[in-house]
Amino acid sequence: MTVTALPDTETPKRGWYKRNEIAVTPWLFLAPAILFFAVYVIIPIFQSFSISLYDWDGLGVARFIGMENYAELMDDSAFEVSLWNNLKWLIFYLLAIPAGLFIALFLNQTVTGIRIYKSLFFFPFVLSQVVVGLVFAWFYLPNEGLLSNMLRLVGLGPVNVLGDPTWATYGIIAAGLWPQTAYCMILYLTGLNAVDPEQVEAARLDGAKGWKMLWYVIIPQLKPATFIAFVVTIIGALRSFDLISIMTNGGPFGQTRVLSFYMFEKALSEYGFRMGYGAAIAVVLFLIMLVFIAYFLWSMYREERGGR
Amino acid sequence: MFPRPIQQASAPAQTAYKTLLPISLILWLLPLIAVAVFSIKPASDFTQGNYWGMPGSFELFNNYGQVFFNSDMPRYMLNSVLITVPTVIGAVALSAMAGFALGIYKFRSNIWVFFMFVAGNFVPFQILMVPVRDLTLDMGLYNTKTGLVLFHIAFQTGFCTLFMRNFIRALPFPLIEAARVEGVAEWRIFWFVVLPLMKPALAALAVLIFTFIWNDYFWAIVLTQGPDAQPVTAGITSFNAQYRAAYHLMSAGSIVAALPPVLMFFLMQKHFIAGLTLGAVK
Secondary structure (H helix, E strand, C coil), X not given: XXXXXXXXXXXXXXXXXXXXXXXXXXXXXXXXXXXXHHHHHHHHHHHHHHHCCEECCCCCCCEECCCXXXXXXXXXXXXXXXXXXXHHHHHHHCCHHHHHHHHHHHHCCCCCCHHHHHHHXXXXXXXXXXXXXXXXXXXXXXXXXXXXXHHHHCCCCCCCHHHCCCCHHHHHHHHHHHHHHHHHHHHHHHHHHCCCHHHHHHHHHCCCCHHHHXXXXXXXXXXXXXXXXXXXXXXXXXXXXXXXXXXXXXXXXXXXXXXXXXXXXXXXXXXXXXXXXXXXXXXXXXXXXXXXXXHHHHHHHHHHHHCC | CCCXXXXXXXXXXXXXXXXXHHHHHHHHCHHHHHHHHHCCCCHHHHHCCCCCCCCCCCCHHHXXXXXXXXXXXXXXXXXXXXXXXXXXXXXXXXXXXXXXXXXXXXXXXXXXXXXXXXXXXXXXXXXXXXXXXXHHHHCCCCCCHHHHHHHHHHHHHHHHHHHHHHXXXXXXXXXHHHHHHCCCCHHHHXXXXXXXXXXXXXXXXXXXXXXXXXXXXXHXXXXXXXXXXXXXXXXXXXXXXXXXXXXXXXXXXXXXXXXXXXXXXXXXXXXXXXXXXXXXXX
């Protein structure tokens, strides 16, 4: 601690620390975390903004080109495809929430062995996205894959999900939904545990059941779980990278790219080291995310004020 | 309880439920079961087109032996351990301190510092990619485990601080006041009063961060290359390139790569779920 730096003034300084202990201590405790976070997260966000204004290959001298990278994005058809795919991810990934709720309702019973069922249903979430991607890539194999074989049983021809430009993205989203649904399920299972039994009984006496009960009594009480499910699903959708990289590597014909993947491709892969252009794509992705981040923080802020 | 307990339903409905349970589970895990079956099949099954029939022979030991003794997999696994464990320790330590500061002390910028951590945690990490890679190169840490660990600690601190701070807020505040009245120094309050009460949160975060970091793929390919530093998620792709179309080996490799977080989950389930629900849903 700096208080002992000057020995001759030790007594008054020590007194200063003692007097201001409550004010100074939090900053001492925060210092390492803030330092790490600033260096690796906060400052790089601003650096990305600035890099996006340059033409830079990552090694040589960066050349300032103003908004040219962004202007180029406007005419880039691959960028447009990525943007649309991000939208598809956002919309269809949210299916994990109702699906998770459905499974949670199905499993919210007390029969023997139900705990094991719950953990096994949750299992896919623990797997790495890389493994999920591999597993589903084999599941979708055009001839040998399990999906084609199952379709053959009901008399439908083999399908090549990941080789078809129209369907490939949906195939990947379906793979992503598998672990995400498991996550939402566990959120709702914990939420259902906390549902007030008296309210449920009271509603039952009033004749509420089935859908009405679910919609008017249960779902309002599950609001905290729904909020978290919403947050993690939106973030997951916008961050999607691993599955695409593993399952199709952006193909066929670049039709499964999303912004995060396209950005990586432009900045780091064999298509050339265009750091500035990649950063510009990342900035666009960040701005999309910022809308959601602002909403999340605003909700949390209201909650904080309502709280202590 | 909702839905109505199945015990109150008619006998046929109960039987239907109990048969539906295992069937739905098998359907749910079907892709995974397929991979598990693949991993004990002999190579000849795949060349003869016997993908989905009974295994021609039982090759569990051969296939997994191949993965463990005849490939780079053990090195990748070791790298993963050496990346994951320090990250867990670092992130949990930093965020326990930050969470203490934000949860106990009232100062004007408190909520803004807190929101900085929360917001940073939500950021799509692609926007960090170019500057962080550059920074890592400048520090001479590109393609080292240290480079990866430092970044992971920093990034996970956001989520961990959110969690810790909320947990500490829920602790009984009079306890801290009592200690202050006794004249206990602030850092001692942290060490002797708050930290022991935080054990469940520490456990939950440790399990969760372990899984997150073990499963990370993006940063592994951005900051490392080759078997010297790459963790198993990135290693599995080179493993697969080496054994292209050898589904029995690729399956065995994937299962081995996935195993540690799976074990962690099944052993520490309670903590894991407490962490996932952010403690917000009790």
